[in-house]
Amino acid sequence: MSSDTHIPDVHRTLQERIRLLSAGTKYDSCNQTAVCHAFGPDGRCIQLYKTLLTNHCSGECLYCPNRSMRDTSRASLSPEEIAKITWSFYRKNAIEGLFLSSGIIGDPENTAYRQLEVVTLLREQGFNGYIHVRLMPGTPKHLLENISEYANKFGINAETTSSVNYSHICPNFDYQNDVLMRLKWIHDMVRRRRSEHNDTRIIGANDTQFVVGLLNEPDRNMIQTVNRFMNRYGLRRPYFMSFDPVPGTPLEKEPSSPRWKETRLYQASYLLKDYGLKARDFDPIFDDTGNLTDDDPKILLAAANPDMYPVDINSATRHELLMVPGIGPISAERIIHADTISSEQELARIGVAVSRARPYIRIQGKSQTRLDRFWKSGS
Amino acid sequence: MIMRFQRNVRGILTACRATEKYNDIDIIFSDERSLSTQLIGYAENEIETQRSSSFDTLWDNCSISQLVAAVFFRNDPGAIDSYQSPVEFIETVLRHRKCNPLELVGLLKKCKGRKEMLYIPQYREGHRYFRYMKEVKKEFYHMCMFTRPELFGNVLIARVSTDHRTSDMFCQWLARKNPDIVIGVIDKNISWIGNGNLLGFESQVCEVDPSFLVDLQSGDNADKGLEDLWEIYYDSQYISKRRNRKLASRMQPAISANFSTMAKNDRYRVEKGTGNCTLDEFSKDCENL
Numbered sequence: 001m002s003s004d005t006h007i008p009d010v011h012r013t014l015q016e017r018i019r020l021l022s023a024g025t026k027y028d029s030c031n032q033t034a035v036c037h038a039f040g041p042d043g044r045c046i047q048l049y050k051t052l053l054t055n056h057c058s059g060e061c062l063y064c065p066n067r068s069m070r071d072t073s074r075a076s077l078s079p080e081e082i083a084k085i086t087w088s089f090y091r092k093n094a095i096e097g098l099f100l101s102s103g104i105i106g107d108p109e110n111t112a113y114r115q116l117e118v119v120t121l122l123r124e125q126g127f128n129g130y131i132h133v134r135l136m137p138g139t140p141k142h143l144l145e146n147i148s149e150y151a152n153k154f155g156i157n158a159e160t161t162s163s164v165n166y167s168h169i170c171p172n173f174d175y176q177n178d179v180l181m182r183l184k185w186i187h188d189m190v191r192r193r194r195s196e197h198n199d200t201r202i203i204g205a206n207d208t209q210f211v212v213g214l215l216n217e218p219d220r221n222m223i224q225t226v227n228r229f230m231n232r233y234g235l236r237r238p239y240f241m242s243f244d245p246v247p248g249t250p251l252e253k254e255p256s257s258p259r260w261k262e263t264r265l266y267q268a269s270y271l272l273k274d275y276g277l278k279a280r281d282f283d284p285i286f287d288d289t290g291n292l293t294d295d296d297p298k299i300l301l302a303a304a305n306p307d308m309y310p311v312d313i314n315s316a317t318r319h320e321l322l323m324v325p326g327i328g329p330i331s332a333e334r335i336i337h338a339d340t341i342s343s344e345q346e347l348a349r350i351g352v353a354v355s356r357a358r359p360y361i362r363i364q365g366k367s368q369t370r371l372d373r374f375w376k377s378g379s
Numbered sequence: 380m381i382m383r384f385q386r387n388v389r390g391i392l393t394a395c396r397a398t399e400k401y402n403d404i405d406i407i408f409s410d411e412r413s414l415s416t417q418l419i420g421y422a423e424n425e426i427e428t429q430r431s432s433s434f435d436t437l438w439d440n441c442s443i444s445q446l447v448a449a450v451f452f453r454n455d456p457g458a459i460d461s462y463q464s465p466v467e468f469i470e471t472v473l474r475h476r477k478c479n480p481l482e483l484v485g486l487l488k489k490c491k492g493r494k495e496m497l498y499i500p501q502y503r504e505g506h507r508y509f510r511y512m513k514e515v516k517k518e519f520y521h522m523c524m525f526t527r528p529e530l531f532g533n534v535l536i537a538r539v540s541t542d543h544r545t546s547d548m549f550c551q552w553l554a555r556k557n558p559d560i561v562i563g564v565i566d567k568n569i570s571w572i573g574n575g576n577l578l579g580f581e582s583q584v585c586e587v588d589p590s591f592l593v594d595l596q597s598g599d600n601a602d603k604g605l606e607d608l609w610e611i612y613y614d615s616q617y618i619s620k621r622r623n624r625k626l627a628s629r630m631q632p633a634i635s636a637n638f639s640t641m642a643k644n645d646r647y648r649v650e651k652g653t654g655n656c657t658l659d660e661f662s663k664d665c666e667n668l
Contacts, residue, residue, distance in 0.1 A: 015611050018608065018612060019612075019614075022615035022616065025616075026618055027618070035524055036524055037525070038524075038631065038642070038645045039630040041622050041627050041648060041652045042618050042626075043625075043630055044618075045630065085608070088608070089609065091535060092528065092609070093526060093537075093553070126559055128558060256620075334501075337499060339501060349501055349506045351500075
């Protein structure tokens with residue numbers, strides 16, 4: 001046990017509290033605004049002042065570094081302090097806004113009141129920047145409404161894909177009621193605010209974060225859940241964070257989730273969001289345990305459907321073009337509206353990754369010879 | 380006949396129309412000073428300026444959107460929505476230091492009335508101008524990301540150094556972000572004021588004499604100690620197990636170090652990593668020796 005853990009809040013300097021409370025949010029992903037202002041040595045962007053209101057928490061989530069039973073240094077920031085720091089960084093053009101999360105201060109209602117205090121204060125001071133509030137499961141509806149008056153984005157982390165898993169890792173909350181119902185409310189509020197809002201405040205879509213590799217949840221479940229959330233709750237972009245065991249928590253002896261899994265799930269989520277794929281389209285590329293392998297899912301999908309290729313670049317539909325590795329939504333649109341394409345150079349200028357696309361396309365009747373065809377013609 | 384046009388969106392679009400109407404004209408643009416001076420001396424009577432010619436009088440009364448509709452007359456309803464603005468394209472590439480308005484007029488004519496062709500860089504010339512657009516936008520985004528202005532009283536002053544004519548864009552962006560204070564942007568010999576209405580200027584962003592901004596900087600610098608606070612915050616956001624120098628270096632390129640001391644320090648830590656050694660750990664290490 002560190003001697004640091006029992007220092008009361010009042011004896012900590014502002015710098016110490018900033019360090020503690022911002023470190024508590026480093027696992028939260030939130031890059032939603034247009035401009036990043038810095039990048040950490042891990043390559044992740046910094047665009048918001050991310051902080052917890054407090055890391056005192058009455059919750060007992062098994063994986064969380066701030067769980068009530070864990071012996072760790074605790075601190076809090078007052079709404080005035082958070083507002084002041086946010087303003088200073090914002091004026092310095094070091095951030096685009098604030099990301100505010102918190103430990104649970106007694107109950108979700110009290111926590112949401114405190115979060116509301118911060119965002120109200122900032123807006124009353126004329127703060128024009130982006131505000132993203134990470135709410136607690138079980139936040140009452142009237143407080144969600146109030147927060148939606150001031151924040152650009154607000155959401156609740158789903159963490160996992162099923163009620164059973166959720167009740168196992170977050171014993172204080174109920175998945176259906178405290179998470180899914182809130183996501184539905186938020187979706188309805190976002191739609192309403194977007195239709196009625198007259199000022200320039202951008203209202204973000206619903207968002208949530210999943211912990212990858214917790215309780216060995218298969219990727220198949222994760223992709224199905226994301227697809228379902230997109231349809232039901234207007235989820236635009238899910239965030240994934242690989243599970244890393246935190247010392248002093250009940251899951252400390254569990255293995256970390258491999259980092260590549262996070263990348264592959266992000267790729268799969270883009271295929272769902274921007275390429276029009278459905279969760280069932282991924283079935284051919286899961287292994288026996290329902291997990292993705294460490295390869296680009298789009299290339300695996302192309303390999304699983306060899307009859308679809310090569311695609312004639314000048315007559316293909318948008319969907320056919322989108323299924324070609326190396327062609328994304330923007331380059332597919334450009335190809336459709338371009339004059340007849342006669343060379344790979346033209347494709348490259350349009351923005352296609354030609355080396356990746358080459359085995360899957362035909363230009364003016366010419367396509368790359370494939371080894372299986374070579375053998376067939378030989379026999 | 381030689382016709383002179385202004386180097387702006389209206390000038391470019393009008394020049395397109397003029398070259399369609401008259402096959403035998405030569406065109407020049409008004410900020411090509413040396414060229415136009417030579418030409419004025421050489422054949423003054425033959426030069427028609429955009430405003431004085433009879434044919435322009437009609438077009439000067441047209442709105443920009445009417446001119447766009449005249450030049451880009453083929454309307455493809457399925458065309459790429461988000462890449463449809465020829466005005467934005469022309470405005471952006473005109474800021475590029477290598478942009479030649481004559482070439483740009485030629486490029487617009489080659490589109491044969493299809494505005495989406497500006498954003499489909501299929502052919503070599505189109506690709507070059509598309510690249511110009513991206514370079515201008517990149518410079519602007521880099522300023523938005525890495526410039527750290529200083530607060531003097533109620534004035535926010537930023538120093539930038541641009542290759543293309545983008546500092547007014549940055550000033551406008553910073554002014555929109557901070558509508559309640561005066562913004563000053565100093566770009567080599569050019570200075571811009573943002574939110575000029577707060578000082579009684581008529582326009583939101585306008586060019587001013589550099590000495591004017593020097594006078595505004597006389598207040599106290601309110602940023603003292605902020606850089607230390609930023610370092611604490613920056614270090615707190617880094618997950619050491621996920622260190623990825625290659626990705627981080629790509630995202631925070633070396634050029635970012637030229638924008639501000641804060642960005643320079645961040646770039647340094649991208650390269651070197653951020654140590655998590657505290658005095659406690661240091662003492663423990665000493666005891667183990």
